Amino acid sequence: MFRLKENKILSSVKNSKAGDVLRNLRDKYISAPKAETVSMTFYDTPNSRDQKLQTYIVAGAARGGTTAICSVVRDLGIFMGDNLGHNLEDSEFHQGPLKLPKVIENRNNRFDVWGWKRPDSPRILGKVIDDLRNPRLILVTRDPVAVGLSLTKRNDRTKEAALAASMASLQKNLEVMHDLKIPSLVISYEKAVLSSKVAVQEIASFLCLDVSESKIHTISKFIKPGRYRSAQAK
Incomplete structure (x- = not known):
């Protein structure tokens, strides 16, 4: 008798508004996986973030996802250059x-906050660091094998040479970041593709921007493997 009443109660809860509330709580706190961070931040401080004049540099390995990440930076409102090509x-x-x-100097005169994307920027960054106002580096990393495979498709390189170039580029970029000790966001391209909303949130945070949830959602839809279309191109 008690079991019958218990089943009726459970059935009524499942079909009631209370049941909807319980299911929503379950989905929110139990079923939904927690978003995993996609980046690491180095040398950033409250003082470095609290600067009106800033310059952002998007860099990484060639064929390493820098265009996709630059597209996010641009869609978030940072000027990244004039007459940009398909690779931004x-x-x-x-x-x-x-x-x-x-x-x-010309860009500094035109904008308080601006940036540029060039995968090998760390190679020349030390030579122009004194000309930049509060530089902040966004370093995109990608699985070296994936980069190597992409290089072999687009360049006349052996697999060994392509993989070596990919790994050497990552090592060099990290060395420059360490030597200059400028605020840096090191972001995984693979993780950004898998958790695009988290990627946009973390990039926006590094850009010192307060962005609405709806805008984050819109921009995140355009982070797709092999696609460089930005939200501005809709």
């Missing part, structure tokens, strides 16, 4: 180091 690289930043100070 500004041709003015492919000039020699001797010409870059003038380019940087």
Whole structure:
């Protein structure tokens, strides 16, 4: 008799508003997996974040996901260059180091906060660091094997040479970050693809921006493997 009443009570709860509440609580706190962080931050301080004038540099290995991450930075409102190509690289930043100070001076005069994307930026960063206002590095990492495979498809390299180049690039970028000790966000491209909303949230945080949940959701939909289309291109 007691078991019958218990079953009736459970049945009524399942079909009631209370049942909906219980299911929502279950989905929110039990069923839903916790979002995993996709990045690591180095050398960032409250003082470095509290600066009106800032410059962001998106870098990483060639074929390593820098365009996708740069697209997020741009969609979040940071000026990343004029007349950008499909890879979101500004041709003015492919000039020699001797010409870059003038380019940087021009951008500093136009914008309080701006940036550029060039995968091998760490190679020239030390030569222009004194021209930059509060530089902040976004270093994109990707599985070296994936980068190596991509390089073999697009360049005339052996697998061994492509893998070696991929690993050497990552090592060099980390060394530059360590030597310069500028605020840096090291972000995993693979994890960003799997947890795109978390990626946008963590990038926005590093950019010192307060972004709405709806905007984060919109931008996150455009982080797709092999796709460089940004939310601005809708």
